[in-house]
Amino acid sequence: MIMNKQLQMNKKGKWKVRYTVLFVLWLCWLFSFLDRMVITIALPFIGEDLNLTATAQGLLLSIFFAGYALFQIPGGMLSDKYGFRRVMSIAIVWWSIFTSLTGLIFSYPLMLIVRFVFGLGEACLPGAAYKGIANYFPSKQRGTATGIQSTVNTLGPALAAIAAAAIIAAFGWRTVFIVMGIPGIIIGLYIWFNFKDNPKDHPKMTREELAELEEDSEIEKSDEEKKSGVSFKELLRKPILWQMALIWFFFDITFWGFTSWLPSYLINVRGLSLMNTGIFSALPFLVGTVSIIFGGYLSDKVKGKRKWVFIPNAVIGGLALLLMLQASSTAMVITYQCVAAFFMFLAQGAFWGLVVDTLPAQIMAAGSSTVNCFGSIAGFIAPFLMGYMIERSGGSYNSSFILMVAAIIIAAIIALTINNNIKKENSLNSETIVEA
Template sequence: MTSLSTSPQRKFRWKVRYSVLSILWVSWLFSFLDRMVVSIALPFIGKDFQLDAASQGIILSTFFAGYSLFQIPGGLLADKFGPRRVMALAIAWWSVFTSLTGLVVSYPLLLLCRFVFGVGEGCFPGSSWKTIATYFPSNERATATAIQASVNTLGPALASLIGASIIAAFGWQSVFVTLGLPGIFIALLIWFYIKDNPAQHPHISASELSELAESNADSAEQTKEIKFSQFIKSKMIWQMVLIWFLFDITFWGFISWLPSYLMKVRGFSLIKTGIYGSLPFFVGTIGMLAGGYLSDRFKGYRKWLFIPSTLLSAVFLYFTFTVTSASLAVAFQCISALFLFLAFAAFWGLVIDSIPQEIMGASSGTVNFGGQVAGFISPWVMGYLIDLNHGSFDMAFLFLIAAAVASALVALKVKNKS
């Protein structure tokens, strides 16, 4: 007589690390809402302050000046004092200056406010990546990072929809005042829930701690103990900095000027821009999550996810500004975003799993520093190229395409170690 197996089936169990990731996700979401809504408001800010495209680009770039300068200091502080304190203070700081952005009455004050706002946001990324490296085992880090990084797509998408709606109803100042308020509550949530050491978390289970201990033991066998001062001299980290710098020229140029392009070149209204401008980022969310999943499944081939995806994104970005149909332009933007964000996730899967946990804050901040320098350069250069070509975006798009191709070429030199 044959009997059915009575072995218990493994059931999904919610773990503390999933709650931590959820909090990080919400934190990143508001960081992107707070920084990206200015792209929707830019045409109206430009009109109120009588600014040309280059001066509007400086508004975008000023944020990245503060943001890039504090990537490495923020990471160093997280490594020294723990990520919880740094993240909570950073979110409270930038939320205050988000609200103050809506209250400025002059162009110089606006630039100062965006710079100081960027300082607060700059301290956050290294701390959040260190938290993922602390709470997640090695074989889940790329997926966790991709889920966290999905706000790079959802943030601009929601900023486009929410920003357009609030601006249409109440004016551009109101959107900044409103979005700054939730950050204070998120900062308190981080302070009281997240612990620097998972073993000190009151709700974490013994099995979850065992998973982390096993993963850390495996990583220790593969990686010698190394200090940040030693790691910063390695060829690998500077290859990553250069790749991310070039890639982010395309990334930040793409998302910073997309609303203005749709309104000024394609003739979309504010509400239509809010709707159609959000579509590439919703599609990009699929690419981001797929990139994280594939990155964990094919750890030794991450650069072969990154390179073709980046090149395909560049191809469809070229189609975006060369087609005459506005509908086709939006479709090509969506396809370009799909591959752009897939490449994004593949790259950060490589970064987060190649850096020792003890120096994750400072080292990931160093890599991200390269990208944020690009964020400072790209919006201003695009504005300059648009003015130089009498309002045409063609040369600006070619600038983004060239940077994407260069990023893929540098990635060819990276050795597949993970």
């Protein structure tokens, strides 16, 4: 008995291989956001250097999402077939090279191609990262691991804004892309030489850690023996999948519109300096880092009514964007953008709690990739459409802000159509009822 207690204490207190895996995965996500988001700070300078219209600048932001959406589901399939280690290491080296190449391009058409191919590389990350977590973490800790990883969604844009502004101010916009590509290459090589797809092959895995995974595997195996699998084809016939996909599409119209054009708005409309723009563009995402974790936690507390966490917070976030547009002072603009970010990211945390809790576990990767793919399509549409609207209105951001407000409210309205009781089919022969 005493020996068992001591063993449990050692297991709790000892650093585990899976923590290292999670930290490296977190770094991968961080640099994926840094590499994709620095262009939002550099955009006014790229536009001036290459003599681009607002529409052309918007397309430059959107073209990344064309590649990202196109290859996201195939990227996940590659991870299933060849293992997350190979796919992730190749992907991060791939997109890091094209990040650096962005700073060496002097032709607009060639830059569009580079950003598109850059998006193809990043598309492999989500599926590979979630597979890595599933391989190394027991099921009881996968939600927490995924939540920690998701903090990059807010920290990435925040750090990108500050780092990009500092580097651009000192060395110019081209240097920021060249520099940002270097860390990813190092991380990719580290993953290739140090990670293993199967935890059993990792030289630093302890017996205790392997025992946790094996015990978890036996439980999952027993569950699978009680039920047959649900096919992805069957899931495509479920209304709930398309409800969630549409919610995420409209939510991401607002998110990517806000993220992509906020720096330009602060510089061109509010007259902020480059460094102030970097700092104030980062603030909403720093606020969001707290609220996205809180949103997931709160939705767990009201499990069965997750949509009622998403709906009001999405609406409040949209209204704060409207107040931001109408604000008369810079201080109020900064205040309202932080309020908008707090409620938007809180809603986002609750939404993904709904997705994970609703989709069948057997095809979670395919189902969640489908939902996320709709967000990537929104990421392609929003920056380009807003750039076009800004150009057509003579530089006014009014119509683009109204678009963001309308989109997030539409997302909330669609969420209202989700039934409180959703049939979550875990098999073809049996089904359980969960509340949304």
